[in-house]
Amino acid sequence: MKQISKTNETQSRNKKGTNPALVTGASSGIGEAYARRLAHEGFDLILVARRNRLIESLADELQKTYDIKAETLAADLATEEGIASVEDRIAKGRPLSWLISSAGFGTRGRFVDVPKMKTIQMTRLHVEANARLVKASLPGMLDNHLGRIVLVSSLSAFLTTAEYVNYSATKAYLNMFVLGLRDELTGTGVKIQALCPGLTKTEFFATEEFKSFKYDAMPSWVWMTTHQVVEESIRALNKRRNTPIFIPGLKNKVFTALLNSPLLGALARAGLARIGHNRNLF
Numbered sequence: 267m268k269q270i271s272k273t274n275e276t277q278s279r280n281k282k283g284t285n286p287a288l289v290t291g292a293s294s295g296i297g298e299a300y301a302r303r304l305a306h307e308g309f310d311l312i313l314v315a316r317r318n319r320l321i322e323s324l325a326d327e328l329q330k331t332y333d334i335k336a337e338t339l340a341a342d343l344a345t346e347e348g349i350a351s352v353e354d355r356i357a358k359g360r361p362l363s364w365l366i367s368s369a370g371f372g373t374r375g376r377f378v379d380v381p382k383m384k385t386i387q388m389t390r391l392h393v394e395a396n397a398r399l400v401k402a403s404l405p406g407m408l409d410n411h412l413g414r415i416v417l418v419s420s421l422s423a424f425l426t427t428a429e430y431v432n433y434s435a436t437k438a439y440l441n442m443f444v445l446g447l448r449d450e451l452t453g454t455g456v457k458i459q460a461l462c463p464g465l466t467k468t469e470f471f472a473t474e475e476f477k478s479f480k481y482d483a484m485p486s487w488v489w490m491t492t493h494q495v496v497e498e499s500i501r502a503l504n505k506r507r508n509t510p511i512f513i514p515g516l517k518n519k520v521f522t523a524l525l526n527s528p529l530l531g532a533l534a535r536a537g538l539a540r541i542g543h544n545r546n547l548f
Contacts, residue, residue, distance in 0.1 A: 285410070286310040286335075287364035288356065290343060290399070293320035296418055296466065297368030299492035301328065301336075303500065304364060311336040312359070314343075314352055315369070343369050343395040344387035353402045361406025361413075367396050368418045377431040385432055392436035397443065404456070411455035414503055417444060419460040421513065424522050437462075441511050448510040457508050463495045464488065464518040490515050 287304045291297030293315035301311055305328040313321040318340035325336035339355055341348035356362065370392055373380050396417050407413025419440040426434035444460035451458060465488050498514035513519050 284309070285360045285363040285406075286312050287366065288312040288314065288352075288362050288399075288403070289364075289366040289368065290314040290352070290395075291368035291370065291418070292324065293317045295368065296461075296463065296492050296495055297366065298324060299496045300366045300368065300416070300499075303496050304366075305332045305334050305336065308332065308334060309363060310334050312339060312355065313337070314339045314341055316340065316342045316348075344391040346390075349390075349395050349398055353398060356399070356402040356406075361410050362403050363413060365399060365403045365413070365415045366418075367399060367416065369395070370418060372430070372433050374429050376429060380432070388432055389436055392433075393439050396440060400443075400447070400458075407456045408454055413456040415456070415458040416499060416503070417458070417460050419444075419462045419511075421462050421464045421518055421522065423460075423462055424525055444510050448508060457503055458510060459499065459503055459508070460511050461495070461499050462511060462513045462518075462522075463490065464513075464515060464521070466490050466492060466495055488517065490518075 287301075287309045289297050289301045289304070289311060292301045292311075292313040297315070301313055301324060305311060311325070311328065311334065313325055313336060315321045318338060321338045321340070325338050328334060328336050339352060341351045343349055343352065371388065373384050373388065377385075400415060400417070403413070403415065407415075417440050420433075420437040422430060422434040423437035423441045441460045441462070444458050447458050467489055495514045499512060502509050502512045513522055
């Protein structure tokens, strides 16, 4: 990880003892990268994920490396019990300085064929869990006139193809949710961001459903690392003017702009539809 400047290191040390940052999906990917970045800045952490062994190992490492406190909470946010346990932890602790909601998963298949329970779990995780955790976090942040909320959305919020119907729909919800909250939070000291990464090197495709995903079919330049995504996200949040829907990576910004153009957008969407009907890349 790139070292931050001496001035920022001093500011980071001064943050120790302040309110903690809660990160969901912290066992890998963007969630883990955010946990590492915030630990580097001196924030105490509450790490949430299903895989307790991984977050316990990460917590131990970050505590030793950065002299911060890191606690773990094993919770499956696709279940009522999991969401409730994190809500309870937020209610009983100090107000949060950061809420990073990175937990998520994808399915692959025609909507009619995807198991009903997976559709329910995805909707609960991407929609209900995010709404409830934001609602639990906001009172403390508003009382302190300070807070940062990042909900990990996706470029898929701007488009969809066959076999990814519910995934795109749930991510589009996050974008609209954040846009509305941005207006409500103006002037409160609390900032919110829907982070919309494109193809990122994570474990997202390391599942049985995506075993036929062809990494080599995608050129290397389309990929971003989790570190790049998180660094751009934080830089955007630190700007005076908040960008509620943030797309990291110039190539992803250009692609999204192309989708929104009248002529080229129609052609691009038609091409994506053909890929969806005859999927040979994804």
